[in-house]
Amino acid sequence: MTRFEAVRLIREWAPDDPVVASLGHPAYDLFASGDRDLNFYTWGSMGLTSSIALGLALARPALAVHALDGDGSLLMNLGALATIGNLAPANLAVFVLDNGVYGTTGGQPTPTSRGADLEAAARAMGIARTATARGENGLRQALAAVREAPGPWVVVVKVEESAPTARPPLDCVFIKQRFMAALGQE
Amino acid sequence: MTDPQRDHPPGPSAGSAVPSWAAGVAAGLAAAGCHDVLYVPDNPLSHILEALRRDHPGVRTRLATREEEAMGIAAGLHLGGARPAVLMQSSGLGNTLNAIGSLLVPYQIPLLMVISMRGDAGEWNAAQVPMGRAVVPVLDAFGIEHLAVERGEEAEGTVLALAHLAFGTRTQAACLLPRRLTVPVRGGVA
Numbered sequence: 001m002t003r004f005e006a007v008r009l010i011r012e013w014a015p016d017d018p019v020v021a022s023l024g025h026p027a028y029d030l031f032a033s034g035d036r037d038l039n040f041y042t043w044g045s046m047g048l049t050s051s052i053a054l055g056l057a058l059a060r061p062a063l064a065v066h067a068l069d070g071d072g073s074l075l076m077n078l079g080a081l082a083t084i085g086n087l088a089p090a091n092l093a094v095f096v097l098d099n100g101v102y103g104t105t106g107g108q109p110t111p112t113s114r115g116a117d118l119e120a121a122a123r124a125m126g127i128a129r130t131a132t133a134r135g136e137n138g139l140r141q142a143l144a145a146v147r148e149a150p151g152p153w154v155v156v157v158k159v160e161e162s163a164p165t166a167r168p169p170l171d172c173v174f175i176k177q178r179f180m181a182a183l184g185q186e
Numbered sequence: 187m188t189d190p191q192r193d194h195p196p197g198p199s200a201g202s203a204v205p206s207w208a209a210g211v212a213a214g215l216a217a218a219g220c221h222d223v224l225y226v227p228d229n230p231l232s233h234i235l236e237a238l239r240r241d242h243p244g245v246r247t248r249l250a251t252r253e254e255e256a257m258g259i260a261a262g263l264h265l266g267g268a269r270p271a272v273l274m275q276s277s278g279l280g281n282t283l284n285a286i287g288s289l290l291v292p293y294q295i296p297l298l299m300v301i302s303m304r305g306d307a308g309e310w311n312a313a314q315v316p317m318g319r320a321v322v323p324v325l326d327a328f329g330i331e332h333l334a335v336e337r338g339e340e341a342e343g344t345v346l347a348l349a350h351l352a353f354g355t356r357t358q359a360a361c362l363l364p365r366r367l368t369v370p371v372r373g374g375v376a
């Protein structure tokens with residue numbers, strides 16, 4: 001399963017939920033899988049995707065909030081897992097698109113390609129609901145579990161790098177304002 | 187069990203009087219509608235947390251593991267309609283630069299920062315001085331408005347005015363708490 005295939009499955013599974021995507025290829029693939037107001041594309045702040053999604057989940061407990069993180073990006077902010085475990089919002093699911101590389105910057109291997117286990121890290125930080133999904137069927141099973149049991153969830157999705165075919169809008173303020181408007185803010 | 191959404195236990199200042207500057211900062215946060223406060227601890231900040239706990243039960247305080255992370259959480263809170271504030275030590279501003287420069291500023295995400303200063307007059311720890319000196323130049327480099335509180339009675343108004351600027355105009359603003367305000371030197375040399 002490529003990252004794009006995984007992102008498309010997640011998008012189809014959650015057509016009406018806000019999604020926060022990590023910079024680079026994860027955000028590009030979210031855009032390619034179908035642009036919409038409830039997609040929040042980051043263009044920087046590497047590592048903060050799960051934190052942004054956490055903040056939104058805390059502010060809006062009635063929403064199901066999803067993060068599309070990268071393995072390299074989450075590794076830059078591993079403390080986020082401890083905070084998610086500590087605050088434990090039931091309405092947050094973090095999907096780590098783990099391709100074992102920094103795909104966006106040329107494919108340099110990340111520590112997950114040598115055994116670093118982000119699902120185990122999430123568990124060790126007090127997040128009770130975790131999974132590692134392999135293949136489309138594995139991801140479908142994990143998505144069904146996420147809908148069934150309250151979070152916070154961390155789902156590590158093992159994916160192959162794929163060349164993105166499109167890029168999100170570059171106007172950061174536009175991205176934010178339409179996202180907030182779709183959530184009924186300002 | 188402590189509630190992680192309102193997690194500050196009675197701190198070192200519990201029982202003793204909350205200093206007027208800390209009561210003022212807390213009152214300013216509450217009056218500005220900043221009901222979501224993220225923090226990484228620092229000694230003077232514990233007085234603000236205590237004042238919030240004691241006097242402003244409507245304000246939620248939440249611990250972050252790193253100040254950069256706090257800014258990411260604050261950004262998400264704002265996307266959901268909240269008016270977040272981050273309390274940090276001056277050293278912590280150094281941990282946040284890319285969050286400011288590649289998230290808050292380009293996306294026009296408002297944030298109120300309350301920065302407990304180290305490295306300014308009264309400091310005894312050389313490891314705090316260079317980052318402390320860099321705080322104002324760093325804020326200026328990002329074009330972030332900052333005001334220092336010189337006396338306790340100014341604190342509430344300063345916080346409120348900076349919050350108006352931040353949330354009214356979708357920008358970031360910083361309230362600096364100098365060491366001579368938070369830890370007055372009482373004679374002798376450290």
Ligand SMILES: Cc1ncc(C[n+]2csc(CCOP(=O)(O)OP(=O)(O)O)c2C)c(N)n1
Pocket residue numbers: 022023024025026044045046069070071072073074097099101102103104105110284
């Ligand atoms: C703070 C910071 N460091 C480095 C970069 C350069 N950079 C952009 S995307 C990226 C790789 C992200 O890797 P990952 O999160 O695993 O996503 P992937 O591209 O593999 O899907 C890097 C290193 C950056 N933008 N910001």
Ligand SMILES: [Mg+2]
Pocket residue numbers: 070071072097098099100101102103110
């Ligand atoms: Mg990767």
